[in-house]
Every structure is written in C-alpha cells, then in structure tokens.
Amino acid sequence: MTPAEILRRDLATLSAALSLEPAGARLEIRVLLGHALGVNRAWLIAHEHDELPAAPLEKYQALLARRLAGEPVAYLLGEKEFFGRSFHVTPAVLVPRPETELLVELALEKLPPAGRALDLGTGSGCIAITLALERPDCGILAVEQSAEALSVAKQNAVRLGARLGFYPGSWFQALPADTEKFDLIVSNPPYVAEGDSHLAALAQEPAEALASGADGMDDIRLIVQGAPAWLKPGGWLLFEHGWDHGEACRDLLKQAGFCDVETRADLAGIGRVTLGHVCARL
Numbered sequence: 334m335t336p337a338e339i340l341r342r343d344l345a346t347l348s349a350a351l352s353l354e355p356a357g358a359r360l361e362i363r364v365l366l367g368h369a370l371g372v373n374r375a376w377l378i379a380h381e382h383d384e385l386p387a388a389p390l391e392k393y394q395a396l397l398a399r400r401l402a403g404e405p406v407a408y409l410l411g412e413k414e415f416f417g418r419s420f421h422v423t424p425a426v427l428v429p430r431p432e433t434e435l436l437v438e439l440a441l442e443k444l445p446p447a448g449r450a451l452d453l454g455t456g457s458g459c460i461a462i463t464l465a466l467e468r469p470d471c472g473i474l475a476v477e478q479s480a481e482a483l484s485v486a487k488q489n490a491v492r493l494g495a496r497l498g499f500y501p502g503s504w505f506q507a508l509p510a511d512t513e514k515f516d517l518i519v520s521n522p523p524y525v526a527e528g529d530s531h532l533a534a535l536a537q538e539p540a541e542a543l544a545s546g547a548d549g550m551d552d553i554r555l556i557v558q559g560a561p562a563w564l565k566p567g568g569w570l571l572f573e574h575g576w577d578h579g580e581a582c583r584d585l586l587k588q589a590g591f592c593d594v595e596t597r598a599d600l601a602g603i604g605r606v607t608l609g610h611v612c613a614r615l
C-alpha cells in the first residue's frame with residue numbers, strides 16, 4: 334500500500350470514531366504513519382505514491398487500532414511538544430496542554446533574576462523543566478506524588494539537559510523542613526469536578542492528575558492554604574484552573590492574604606490562570 338491509499342482507506346473511520354474534522358484525522362494518520370516509518374510528514378507527502386514495506390505498515394495498523402480505542406496521540410508517540418521542546422510522556426502523566434504555556438509565560442514574567450521557584454504536581458515535568466531551561470540562573474524544585482510520573486519527569490530533565498531538584502510526595506509535605514522559601518510557586522493541579530462529564534473524554538489520562546473533589550477545587554484549596562508559609566515576602570503564587578473557577582480562586586487568594594490578585598485568560602478567552610503575590614510589608 335501507499336501513503337495515499339492508507340489515507341483514503343482510514344480517513345473516514347478515524348474521523349467518525351473520534352468525531353474529528355477530516356483535516357484533523359488526516360494529520361493524525363500522517364503523524365502515526367510517519368512515526369511507524371520513522372519519517373516526517375513532509376517525507377510522506379513527497380512519497381505518497383510509494384509502496385510501503387510490510388513491517389512499518391503493521392506497526393501503523395497497531396497504532397491506529399489504539400488511537401481508534403481512544404488513546405491520546407501523545408501516548409502512542411511517547412512524546413508531546415511543550416513550549417518548543419519535546420517531552421517524553423507515558424500514561425502515568427497528563428499530556429502537556431498548550432493552555433499551560435500561559436502559566437509558564439506568566440511564571441517567567443514573575444520569577445526574579447536568580448529566584449527560586451517550586452512546581453507542585455510536576456507530572457511530565459514540563460513546567461519545571463521549561464522554567465529551568467529558560468532561566469538557568471534560577472533554582473527550580475519540583476514535587477510529584479506519583480512515583481511513576483516522577484520517573485518520567487526525571488527522564489525529561491536528563492533528556493533536555495535541565496538542572497532542577499525533584500521531591501516525591503504530596504504538595505508542600507514533600508518538601509524537607511529546612512527548604513528555603515520561594516519567590517514563586519506554580520502549579521497545574523488536578524481541577525476537574527468529580528462528576529464532570531468531560532472526565533469521560535480524559536479517561537486514558539491519570540485520574541489523580543485530573544479530578545479534585547466535588548467542585549474540582551480540593552487541591553487548589555490545599556495549595557492556596559499552604560503557599561504563604563513557603564513564599565518570601567512579595568513572592569507569587571500562580572496556578573491553572575477550570576473554566577468556571579476564576580472568581581472562586583480569586584476569593585481564595587484574597588482570603589489567604591494575597592495582593593494584586595487577578596485571573597488571566599488563555600488564547601480561547603477562557604480564565605485559565607489565577608495569580609497573586611504575598612503583600613510586601615510597607
């Protein structure tokens with residue numbers, strides 16, 4: 334078979350199974366076929382009428398079957414691009430999302446020169462490792478409760494040549510008592526409400542990275558409560574949250590004594606990150 338024949342054969346099946354637009358399904362077929370063949374999409378387009386060898390075709394068939402069963406493309410490829418770098422991902426970690434780049438941009442804006450930053454629930458490590466690579470002058474620590482996820486994050490740090498510290502454990506409890514305070518704490522915690530119908534579409538990703546109590550804010554509350562004790566005067570807390578959490582997050586931060594509290598919208602115009610800083614004493 335040729336790449337063109339495969340596209341013709343599989344396009345309708347894939348777009349129907351996953352309710353994808355034809356353009357999206359075509360892209361995915363090319364990505365999976367390219368991965369099986371070890372070539373990029375430009376090669377596939379240039380060679381669309383070439384007969385393909387049997388072994389990579391079988392590999393492609395297996396990938397397509399898993400995709401049709403709902404596995405995210407990132408798990409099939411074992412990697413996902415985030416902030417211009419490729420991160421290794423497995424089903425033990427949430428697939429990095431483009432929305433989360435907003436969180437990183439804001440963290441880079443708020444992190445002072447030679448500052449110290451903490452990433453809570455690092456997962457693949459995409460936030461902490463990006464900070465460490467973009468700001469090698471800063472000290473970055475990352476915390477993660479899942480041992481499997483922590484191992485993925487550590488592999489990513491090695492693969493991308495980032496220098497940062499990793500601690501296993503739950504939120505602030507993971508930090509040794511003598512840890513110095515931070516200029517910035519950042520997190521993309523689990524924030525989907527337990528009964529949310531949206532969770533079904535995320536069933537292949539780790540539930541503990543997604544769901545957080547009846548309103549999706551259990552972990553956010555723990556983070557906001559714990560953060561002041563670990564922030565230097567003037568230090569920033571910023572975290573990602575659900576589309577309808579903005580106001581509740583701002584209230585939480587204000588109640589916990591944070592200043593200049595605001596919510597920033599992602600490219601889709603959805604309030605996605607709330608931030609504030611410990612009021613500096615006058």
Ligand code: GLN
Binds near residue numbers: 430521525535573
């Ligand atoms: N952004 C993810 C989603 O709803 C959720 C990520 C999270 O809970 N941190 O698709």
